[in-house]
Amino acid sequence: MSSYGAHGGRGWRGSRPFIGSTPSAPTGRGRGGFAPRGGRGALGHSWGKRKPQNVPDTSLHPLGKLLTTFNNSHLDMVVGSSSDVASIANCKYVASYNWLNERTPTIIVPGKPPLWTPLKEPQRLKEDKGEYFRDPNAARFPRYPTEPAVQAILKSDTDFPTLSIDIFACGSTMGNLLRFVRFIDKPFRFHVEVVGNTVFFVRKENAPKELIPDVRGFGHSFPESYTTWERDVGGSETHQRLVEYVFAGLKCLIRFGCDGYHGNLASRSVTGNPAPDMASDPVDLIEALEATLVGETLSDPDNSLNVRTGGTQVPQQSIFDLKTRSGRFGSEIDMEDIIPLLWIRQIPNFIVAYHDGAGLFQDIKVKDVQKDVRDWETENQTALKRLEVLLHKIIEFAKADGEGLVEVYCPSVDQLEIRKRFGDGSEALPPSLKSRWEGLSHEVDAEKSKTGIHSLYDYDEKDGSGDFTACSEECGYCGQCS
Template sequence: MSFNSGFRRGGRGGFARARPFSSAKQSMKPDTQKHPLGPLLHTFLQKDIGNFSPDDLSATNIANCELVASYNWLDEKSPTILVPGKPPRWTPLASPQRLPQDSGPYFRDPNAARFPSYPMEPVIQSTFAEDPDFAASDVDIFACGSTLGNLLRFVRGIEKPFRFNVEVIGSTVFLVRKEDDPRETIPDVRGFGHTFPEAYTTWEEDVKKSETHQRVVQYDLGGYRFLIRFECDGYLGPSVGSRSTANRASVPLTVDDDFLQAFDANSLGMVPAGPADRLNVRRGGFKVDQQSAFDLKTRSGKWGRDIDMQDIYPLLWLKQIPNFIIAYHDGNGLFQDIRVQDVKDDVRVWEADNQDSIRRLVGLLEKIVDIAKKDKSCLLDIYSPSIDRLEIRKQYGEGSHALPQLLRWKWEGATDDTVDSIDDGEKSETNKTHSDVTATKSGGGVYLAYDSDDEKDMNYTACSDVCGYCGRCMY
């Protein structure tokens, strides 16, 4: 299987539309033979979870949500993201056409499949690219739709075994998704969860060759500040009737004059292909407002039953996505019932009706944060083999870090001068997957990698935000 076979060229990205909060078809346990468990620190049973409650009982509603960053994975030979990128735009067909069923493998986690050495690195790179002075010290918990969704299922008593890593970096507890294999695929994919969005959404010209769009939102919940990463299915653009409002318009990203003088128009954004353990970061796309984002599901309509939105609202709540598209087909790929819905109010109702579950979620997170920050290794493993048991363990062996050392230092608040002063031998020893690096800020807070002492004396004054001028942007 070639690498790109797990993704659809010009399509919707690398994993299937699995029902995120359904217990059916997703009961396979993580493989503890392939990835052994470390020493057990603490066990929580369902009966314990019922007694969990956050210290601040009034803070169980999501507040102060804002989009922090976004990026697209590009279909390139070497790992490449486009910042801020842009989701595919909703472009419905003028008349229904019968679509083929999904076929071929799809990756569960496009971030791990594209960049297995550090799947969390792209989201941190895009965050600092958008805001070089981002206040990382204000973030209490970093998670993704998968890890936080697993915990929410558990406190709600919904069956789905799961496992993920935990690492404390600075003042932030990272909840890091963990599959049995970074390139693990969804087995027995059926239906039209890929062919429908391929037909009804469009990667626009400025984000061509995109495979998936990832977004990062920040919000407050239960006394904690969260950063949440998730895939976005698309956005409602200006062509969508009444939704064509000024506050939903995209904001173009500009390129500075120095950079335009350094390159002709045809070279903008191009970065030479590099090693698979280096992340290329390009500037391109539009920052699309969160109010335009949508999630999308397809279902068979031949039985006359509507989708159970109680399976959907929790995920929309975690991701704070206000729009939902449900498309029903006749069983053979003809979609004649497509509903574009503003579900903000419905998600708020779900939040109000599920305060007990949200309190238990925040209470469980308080326990995890407390145990993680007291552990000297800062590397833990969360494992839930069944609906009634959740274990906190040390990671097996040496464990694995969420970020390369230099980026961990950056998140912890190290200045450029501090990183420059670190002995080169220490940098090499603690950042083995990358070349020896001297960290210097280049406009957008980019770190440039040098392979030799001679390169350190070169003049990079023409560099711009994540411009790729030297072909060695990695941080």
């Protein structure tokens, strides 16, 4: 077996051999007492077999007027016999930022993910303790959770062509839609807002500072021991990245949290210039879990966002997603649940760490998963074509609304509703930044045609009617994944 940073010989179901070499660990470890990053559990069972626990509370946040209802048979009618391949193309890094653990909401741009620094010898780790937020962006800046991402983009490129972007989403909202078209039962809701030519998908939990209940296991203590925030990003709590790619003829901006990066893979791209993106390879992004520990200096939501310059851009091909799970019964992680999320976020590397049930990790696997993700895309064309249709329909309803404010709500498997936004709600961006997004732009590429979208994607509605070591945000922290 050839693997780097690995102990033991376990693979995972449907896996291919691991590749790579052992990265050299820097002297010094840890984060200088700063609050740890969010939970990185792993999924061990099919989502469709579990009852999610973080269900939208419609009594707390009432639903607006129903505009339309979809199920997958509706989407299939539109897909028809299309021979086009549903795939992600032209993926490239756009911007990144780190949240700092400070009283004033503060990000540093471009920031940097924590460095993979595996222990030379396994040590028994303490079980997770503390309270963890589901969504660090909303918890840190509840008034406008999307603002930090947009500020990072405009700070990185003041001439960024904002009007060329069709969808601005995060790994969570896109992941929910992908689950829906795959018949996976996980209720969700998110806000949709039109700003300029862009339709923003804004994540919505029951509360901005909603916590993950009863966190147990080692999904947080493991990355605390095996990754390191470097000096130039000291005090960081989470690293967020934004990439751009084309899917369904739509230019998408996706924000996602990143668990870390491999120093040896990053160094291969050092040429004296900023690290290149992976535009030539469509498989180069993914979000890691976005939960974050409640720090002692949680920022005051009444403060404005403080944007600093700091850190170093790292190449997309060096970043990884990380999961932990119990290996007590010799079972291997089921990648059936992981790969779809890797596809949305396009992260090229994956780490799974098995513990003995008491915090000793002697079986750690590191793998380049790009081929796995491409194979999954090829094998799941039916669901991905449904996703294409669904995205166009959401855009259509959002732009047809007079205020450009609607909501997507999925109460159960194979039932998705588009509704008017109830009440005021939270907006994607503050007025000044919204105006900047609408006006600070180049012309949309003349060759990018939107003709036929409405007729192609219309349909006749009459024709269709426990142990948190292994859990993650994606399963709703169900406690049944061990």
